[in-house]
Amino acid sequence: MAPPRILLCGDVFGRLNQLFKRVSSVNKSAGPFDSLLCVGQFFPDSPDSLEEFTNYIEGRSSIPIPTYFIGDYGIASPKVLSAALKDSANQGFKMDGLKICENLYWLKGSGNFALHGLSVAYLSGRHSTSSQQFGTYSQDDVDALRALAEEPGIIDLFLTNEWPSGVMNRASASDLPPEISDSSGSDSNISQLVAEIKPRYHIAGTKGVYCAREPYANVEAVHVTRFLGLAPVGNKNKQKFIHAISPAPASTMSAAEICMKPPNTTLSPFTSVENAVHNEGVAKRPSDTGSDSQYWRYDVSQKRQKGDGDGSKPCFKFLSSGSCPRGENCHFRHDGDAREQCMRGVCFDFLNKGKCERGLECNFKHTLLEEGESLPNRRPRSGNADANRSKDCWFCLSSPKLESHLITSIGEHYYCALAKGPLVQDHVLMVPVEHLPNTLSLSPECEMELARFQSSLKMYFNNQGKEVVFFELVFKRGTHANLQVVPIPSSKASAVQRIFDLAAEKLGFKFVVMKNDNNSEGRKLLRMQFNNNCSLFYVELPGGTILSHSVEENEKFPVQFGREVLAGLLNVADKADWRNCKFSKEEELKMAESFKNEFEEYDPNR
Structure with missing residues (x-):
């Protein structure tokens, strides 16, 4: 088969008339092209372009070829993207794009999907410390991409909005665009990612200039990476904003083809000369030590220059x-x-x-153990045994970070609390009093109390015409366990297993199914299967069936998998992210008080 033909575009800024006029012209003269990939800001930057943009979104103007974008910020982006999340066609896991309108797809968050045989990875949004819903990426998005570095196969295309910091290091002077600098439109997180992922092509926008850098070699990889920076649509300097490529997918190439290095290949801009010369066929160049020293955090051969000790990147x-x-x-x-x-x-x-x-x-500590301080004993202990851990834990009863106003019932081994940012009304958590990473390794006494709590919650919700779904994601490096309890309408109970199976299929695995009418026996089988050396997701369905999946070492598994699947089942996709469901403390107090009053007659600890 002939290699796919792909068009690449920089910041669109909502100028869709100009973009698609050019796409149609290129497609007619040099096409046909299979897809268009857009990086940088896709939405308008001023109200002047809004009507033009809306004409395409609402179907009054047509988009000539399948178009994918990652620049999910700008005017009208919250409105358009929120509507897309609520669309029933976009339920489930859509790493290959959420449909906005005919031939237009939003690549949300981060992911990796196949496009005409090409492996395409992307990081949507810009780097920001804010927690806004659209336009920025999260640490989870970054961590998910990091896992790609250990997976087999080669990433063909990597899409980001911003440039990686330092990408022009070691590039020839002729490749340097005028007035280029790392002061804006660059991101150090992307530098780390691209050095680990090692894509064959890296495409970015945001800088406002066109740049086709010389290919550079990768450490511990035989193929080269080509970086392309694209200018905005309709830029005043008439710099190139659209670019065509036709790469054969790496999965179809021979070893000799993959290893081929053009004569102008340079050293990697993210590693030291000493490490990079081991790449066969790359000429050693003198390094600019002043420039290189600025990028020590990406240099895997140099030692970190910090006052509290040396050592390469962990x-x-x-x-x-x-x-x-x-x-x-x-x-x-x-x-x-x-x-x-x-x-x-x-x-x-x-x-x-x-x-x-x-x-x-950030929910994690920003302090280290002091020199000579002993590490904590790993054996299970009471919730108050480790003062430092309790102080920083969101679930330890002695922690100042605990939102105690959400607690509705406390037993000897477990307490029940309303979920922060609930998916549905009366979405609750079952939390062990003891600071332990999962509910599967607790004592038989704890398990008996949990069974009583589960039975009481089932009775409470059954009397409201609802069924209950319980799920837990167990991390090897987890902190404080919590079992999620989500009530659903009884009319949807028969569809729960099907939608979880479909979600699993999209991620490339199948659940282990344990059918047992006795809840305690089902959890007993689950505990026998559980291995503390691996991560695990399990869900108990209405009727007692338990689905479980052991998460492999290098597997990309969504942290909010259970919540996202149930959000799809309940047609509330916008609530898949708990941050979209925040309430004020006063509202939370009223919700907790209401639940306590209604649950009182069922509460085993009343």
């Missing part, structure tokens, strides 16, 4: 799981002390960079 896989499939060949540091810090809840960005840009919004 391995994300090792910190998160305790092992790394590359073993001694990994060029990141396998630091047991750093892993212990991570296990105690220290922020990965803080360990990696010395700071975390999420600030107070």
Whole structure:
């Protein structure tokens, strides 16, 4: 088969008439092209372009070829994207794009999908410390892409809005656009990602200039990366805003084709000369030490220049799981002390960079154990046993961060609380009093109390004409466990297993099914199956059937999987993100009081 033909475009700024006129012209003279991929701001930057933009969204003007965009910010973006999330056609997992209108698809968050045989990865939104719903990416989006670095296969195209910081290091002077700098439109997170993912093509916008950098070699990869920066549609300097490529998918290429390096290949801009010369066929160039020293955080061979100690960048896989499939060949540091810090809840960005840009919004610690301070005993202990851990935990009863006004009932081993940002009314959490990473490793006494709580909740919701879905995502490096309890209309109970199976199919796995009418026996089988050395997702359906899935080491598994699936079932896709469901403290107090009054006669701890 002939390689796919793809058009690439920079910031659109809502100028769809000009964009699609050019696309139609190029398609007629040099096409046909299969798809158009847009990076940079897609939505208008002023009200002047809004009517033109809306004509396409509402179908009065047509889009000539399938178009995908990641620049989900600008005028009208919240309105258009919120409507797309509520569309029933966009329910479930759509890493290959949420449909906005005919031939227009929004690549949300981060992901990796196949496009005409090409492997396409993307990071939507811009880097920002704010928590706005649209236009910015989250740490979860970044972490999901990091996992791609360990997966087999080669990423063909990587789409980002902003440029990676330092990408023009070691480029020839002729490749440097005028007045280019890292002061704006560049992102250090993208530098880290592209150095780990190693795509064949990296396409970005935002800078306002066109740039086709010389291909550069990658450390521990045989193929080169080509970076393309594209100018905005209709820019005054008439710089190139649309570019055509026709790459053969890496999955169809021979080893010799993949290894081929053009004569003008340079060293990687993100690694030191000493490490990069091991790439076969790359000529060694003198390095600008002043420039290189600014990018030590991406330099896997140099030592970090920090006052509190040396060491190369810590391995994300090792910190998160305790092992790394590359073993001694990994060029990141396998630091047991750093892993212990991570296990105690220290922020990965803080360990990696010395700071975390999420600030107070981050749920992890931004302090290290002091020198000589012993690490905590890993054996199960009471909730008050570790004062430091309790202080920072959102669920420990002794923690100042606990939102105690949401608690509705407290037993000896478990307490019940309304969920923060509930998916539906009376969405509650079952939380162990003891600070433990999951509910499957608790004592038989704890399990008996949990069974009583579950039975009481089922009776309470059954009397309202509802069924209950219980689910838990168990992390190997989890902090404080919680079992999610979501009531659903009885009319939808028969569809729950089907929608979970469909979601699993989209992610490439099948659930292990345990059918048992006795709830305690079902959980007993689940506990026997559970291995503390792996992560696990499980869901108990109405009727007692339990679906479980052991999450593999390198598997990309959505943290909010259970919530997102149920949001699709209930046709409330916009509530899949709990941040869209926030209430004031006064409203939460009223909700908690109402639940306590109505649940009182069923409460095993009344």
